[in-house]
Amino acid sequence: MWQDFKKFIMRGNVLDLAVAVIIGGAFTTITKSLTNDIIMPVVGWLFGGFDFSSYFIRLGPIPATYKGSHTNYAALKEAGVPLFGYGEFITVTINFLILAFIVFLIVRGVNKMLAEFEEKKPEVPAAEPTDVVLLREIRDELRARRGNTD
Template sequence: MTGWIKEFKEFAVRGNVMDMAVGVIIGAAFGKIVTSLVNDVIMPPIGLLAGGMDFSNLFINLSGTPAATLAEAKAASLPVIAYGSFINTVINFLIQAWAIFLVVKCANKLRKPAPEAPKPEPRLCPYCFSEVNEKATRCPHCTSELK
C-alpha cells in the first residue's frame, strides 16, 4: 500500500498536474469575466438595437398557463423552452472562443522559434566547381585530387 501512496504523491505533484490545475482555475475565472462581459456589456446594446428586447427573458411556454416572464414561468414550474438563455450562452461561447484565439495568437507571437544554426558553406571542387564532401580527398565528379 505504501508504494501506491508514493506513486499517487508523485503523480499529484508532477508539473503537468499542477499546470493543469492552475489552467482550470484561471479558465473558470476567465469564464466569469466573459460571462459578465456578454450579459452586462454586449447584450444590452444588442437588445436595444433589437427594439429593447431582453434575450435572457425569451422563452416558449409549453403549457396552457400564461406567464409574462421566464422567472414567473419557472416560479410556477411551467415547462418552457428558454431559447433566450441559449442565445446568451452561444454568444458567450463565441466571445470566449475569440478571446482564447487572441490569447493563443499573442502567445505564439511572443514565443520565438529557436534560431537555426547557419549552414556551412559547401565545399566546392576547384576544378569542376561541384559540391564535394568535406572529408573527400578526390572529387567524385571529375576525380581531381583535392587539397
C-alpha cells in the first residue's frame, strides 16, 4: 500500500495540483489585499465614503459587558453578537470577481500564446505506413527486373 501511495503522490498531476493550491493561496492573499487596500477605498472615495464592511444587520442583543462601538462590525462579531454581514459578503464577492477576471486574463493569454506557437510550428510530414513503403519497393524491384521504366 505504501508503494501505491508513493506512486500516486509522485505523479505529475498530484504535484501540479499541490503547486497550484499553494500558489492559489498566495494569489488569494494578494487579491484580498488588492480589493481591501486599493479597490474598496477608491470605491468608497468615489461614492462619498462608502464602506461595505460597515453594512450589517444585528440579529441579536449586544452583551452588557461590551464596551466598543455599536457600528464596528469586526468588534461586534468578536464579541459574539449575531450579525448579518451583507457588506462583508459584497467585499468577498468583489474579491471573487477580481480573482476570476485575473484568472480569465491568464488563461486567455496562455491560449493565445499556444495558438501562436501552433501556427509557427513547422509541419512535419507524416511517415508513410510500412506496408506502403514495402509495396513501393516491390513495385520498383519488379520494374527493374523487367527493364520497364514507367
